[in-house]
Amino acid sequence: MQSRDGVPRAAHSFVSFDGGVRARGYLQQPDRYRFWRGRLDETPRISRGAGLSYAGASFLADGLSVSHRAFDRVLDFDSGRNVVEVETGITLSALHRFLSPRGLYLPVQPGHGRISVGGCIAADVHGKNQTRDGTFINQVEEVTLVHPAHGTLQLSPQRDAELFRLTCGGYGLTGHIVCARLRASAAPIPWVEIRAAPFASAEEGFNHLRGAARDADFSYTWHDMSTAGDGFGVGFLIQGSFVPQERAPGTTPGIAEAPVLSADGRARLPVPLLNRLSTRMLNSLYRWQQRSAHKGKVVALADALFPTHKAQAYFQLFGAAGFREYQAILPYAATASYVDAIRSYLRQKPLPITLSSAKTFAGSRELLRYTGDGISLALNMPAGADADMFMEFLDQRIIEFGGIPNIIKDSRLPRAVVDACYPDAGRFRETLRAFDPKRLFRSDLSERLKL
Numbered sequence: 001m002q003s004r005d006g007v008p009r010a011a012h013s014f015v016s017f018d019g020g021v022r023a024r025g026y027l028q029q030p031d032r033y034r035f036w037r038g039r040l041d042e043t044p045r046i047s048r049g050a051g052l053s054y055a056g057a058s059f060l061a062d063g064l065s066v067s068h069r070a071f072d073r074v075l076d077f078d079s080g081r082n083v084v085e086v087e088t089g090i091t092l093s094a095l096h097r098f099l100s101p102r103g104l105y106l107p108v109q110p111g112h113g114r115i116s117v118g119g120c121i122a123a124d125v126h127g128k129n130q131t132r133d134g135t136f137i138n139q140v141e142e143v144t145l146v147h148p149a150h151g152t153l154q155l156s157p158q159r160d161a162e163l164f165r166l167t168c169g170g171y172g173l174t175g176h177i178v179c180a181r182l183r184a185s186a187a188p189i190p191w192v193e194i195r196a197a198p199f200a201s202a203e204e205g206f207n208h209l210r211g212a213a214r215d216a217d218f219s220y221t222w223h224d225m226s227t228a229g230d231g232f233g234v235g236f237l238i239q240g241s242f243v244p245q246e247r248a249p250g251t252t253p254g255i256a257e258a259p260v261l262s263a264d265g266r267a268r269l270p271v272p273l274l275n276r277l278s279t280r281m282l283n284s285l286y287r288w289q290q291r292s293a294h295k296g297k298v299v300a301l302a303d304a305l306f307p308t309h310k311a312q313a314y315f316q317l318f319g320a321a322g323f324r325e326y327q328a329i330l331p332y333a334a335t336a337s338y339v340d341a342i343r344s345y346l347r348q349k350p351l352p353i354t355l356s357s358a359k360t361f362a363g364s365r366e367l368l369r370y371t372g373d374g375i376s377l378a379l380n381m382p383a384g385a386d387a388d389m390f391m392e393f394l395d396q397r398i399i400e401f402g403g404i405p406n407i408i409k410d411s412r413l414p415r416a417v418v419d420a421c422y423p424d425a426g427r428f429r430e431t432l433r434a435f436d437p438k439r440l441f442r443s444d445l446s447e448r449l450k451l
């Protein structure tokens, strides 16, 4: 389909990474700067990065998705201040390949290098030490936003701060983020030592995690919740720290391109291979593998930042039916009750919990960004009616315990739960409408949550 802005709109089938939402819409793939500078018409639209969000955040049924993929260059680098300016279609891996030879890295990065910088800003994602490093917004010095009704805007914590904070964590609803200036941190060495320390219960793991977040550069836990019986919640505290110079390998690690990952590729298997039995086997295998890291093992920084590169076949095991992730931050005082509630539920209605992993979080809650003080626990399971029932149960527990769900990780999260958990949900809607009364930027996520 031709359009006034001169870039064709092709019919396209979209699917969220978890397989929960499918929609037919239109995809536009501009590759010239004049597209952003020209007159964009007022067709309801949404930006699309790598399309790897678990929720349907970058498309809408019959809507227009504008891909940033062709805009993937490093535009400028200030070596004095370690600030890099990029087009937001750049992937995290490509940016890492630019920064690493310069002794730099971004401390806050999600687990896969194919994810785009635009997606990281719009979802204000977290990395592996949120307590120390905060969320992605902490690395953003400035963004260039394009909106059909407002033209091109430069936003920063100093310049139009309210719109800047609405945009970083605004799920693409304020406009197209075309470029960003990001502040990198020093990577003393491109090698990280990873240690996996066993613990005997979820609570013990969370306690160790709180201590580790103060000292280590990366820290998270892995728990075995594949059975509600003995051994529920046992696991490993995984800590990573830059290797001291004297113990570093005498070479520089190569940085391979991130393996291809897409929602369609993930769903290639017609039948799911993860059930209660195979999940227990998978968990046992993972525990066995971690033995090599008990005493510490040295890995390339890229492998520590993007651990899913070597394990992405895991997502394919869910097959076309897909999976669900429930990720929520619980206040520290509520974590024991939350885990007890999960265990009691699973005793009565067993479900294969294929992954359970926690991180510590700190900071004040604001708008719809996923942050705040507490423990963030992520649970994965195969999609289906049983999973949906369990997730509804968890919705009620986080409301009861004062937690918040991660909006970008859940393609079915109901509006009522978001409104009950995020005190600023109303302020988000009001500020967005004040900026864009016609509400031009829309997605499956924004329609479901009435944003």
Ligand SMILES: Cc1cc2nc3c(=O)[nH]c(=O)nc-3n(C[C@H](O)[C@H](O)[C@H](O)COP(=O)(O)OP(=O)(O)OC[C@H]3O[C@@H](n4cnc5c(N)ncnc54)[C@H](O)[C@@H]3O)c2cc1C
Binding pocket: 017, 046, 047, 048, 049, 050, 051, 052, 053, 054, 057, 058, 068, 088, 089, 109, 110, 111, 112, 114, 115, 116, 117, 118, 119, 120, 122, 123, 124, 125, 126, 127, 170, 171, 172, 173, 175, 176, 177, 178, 308, 408, 443
């Ligand atoms: C394997 C894997 C591991 C992950 N690990 C983590 C993790 O550790 N921590 C974490 O927080 N998240 C994690 N995520 C989630 C992921 O970081 C977010 O969903 C992220 O938003 C995906 O970015 P994307 O480039 O795929 O964007 P898309 O999925 O295409 O879009 C995501 C959102 O960003 C908006 N957007 C994208 N580009 C732009 C732009 N240029 N301008 C304006 N808006 C834009 C879209 O409109 C949409 O709302 C993980 C996801 C996967 C698949």
